[in-house]
Amino acid sequence: MEKIFEVRVPGGYARAFEAKKGQLLKIIDIEGQQVADFIAFNKENLKEKLSPSHTYIKILSLNIKPGDIMRSNLRNPMFEIIEDTGKNHDLLMPACDERRYLVDYGIENHRSCVQNFEEVLEKYNLNRDDFANPVNLFQKTRITEDGKLIQETGASKPGDYIVFKCLQDIIGAISACPMDVNPIGGDKITDILVQIFDNE
Numbered sequence: 001m002e003k004i005f006e007v008r009v010p011g012g013y014a015r016a017f018e019a020k021k022g023q024l025l026k027i028i029d030i031e032g033q034q035v036a037d038f039i040a041f042n043k044e045n046l047k048e049k050l051s052p053s054h055t056y057i058k059i060l061s062l063n064i065k066p067g068d069i070m071r072s073n074l075r076n077p078m079f080e081i082i083e084d085t086g087k088n089h090d091l092l093m094p095a096c097d098e099r100r101y102l103v104d105y106g107i108e109n110h111r112s113c114v115q116n117f118e119e120v121l122e123k124y125n126l127n128r129d130d131f132a133n134p135v136n137l138f139q140k141t142r143i144t145e146d147g148k149l150i151q152e153t154g155a156s157k158p159g160d161y162i163v164f165k166c167l168q169d170i171i172g173a174i175s176a177c178p179m180d181v182n183p184i185g186g187d188k189i190t191d192i193l194v195q196i197f198d199n200e
């Protein structure tokens with residue numbers, strides 16, 4: 001297996017990348033407890049995108065695991081999960097945007113995953129109106145018996161990772177979430193590593 005691409009996503013920012021059908025995409029939480037928002041598009045049809053809700057209605061679970069197929073908004077297979085040491089990933093929460101920080105926390109001009117994605121996907125003419133909800137890698141959400149959502153501090157350890165096999169040619173983006181006003185990302189915002197491997 002040959003590594004053909006690597007990019008380090010600086011904490012609080014995003015990076016975009018492209019991968020071909022059959023290639024493996026590895027997302028590594030370098031220092032642990034860092035939420036990595038992940039969105040992806042079918043490169044041949046940018047209206048088709050990775051969809052957490054179309055994934056969990058198929059697998060009937062909120063816990064993705066190796067062997068699971070992640071689907072697009074058109075219900076086509078987009079990724080297969082190959083390996084996962086991180087284990088806690090959230091399929092429910094929308095990406096943070098500037099309104100999240102302003103309306104819910106009273107903070108102006110805070111960086112956000114939506115802004116991050118717009119910065120790195122502008123070259124594809126993609127903006128927030130095109131984004132589906134993200135898959136929030138390394139984000140731990142717990143649901144209580146009475147249905148409450150608890151956002152816990154991430155449980156990933158340094159070097160934890162998840163590997164996806166691409167089932168389409170994709171444009172993807174990872175945002176190392178800048179959320180620092182609730183506990184989801186631990187006590188500091190850190191970098192995420194993205195690697196792509198040829199799977200021949």
Ligand SMILES: [Zn+2]
Pocket residue numbers: 037095096097112113114177178179
């Ligand atoms: Zn975020």
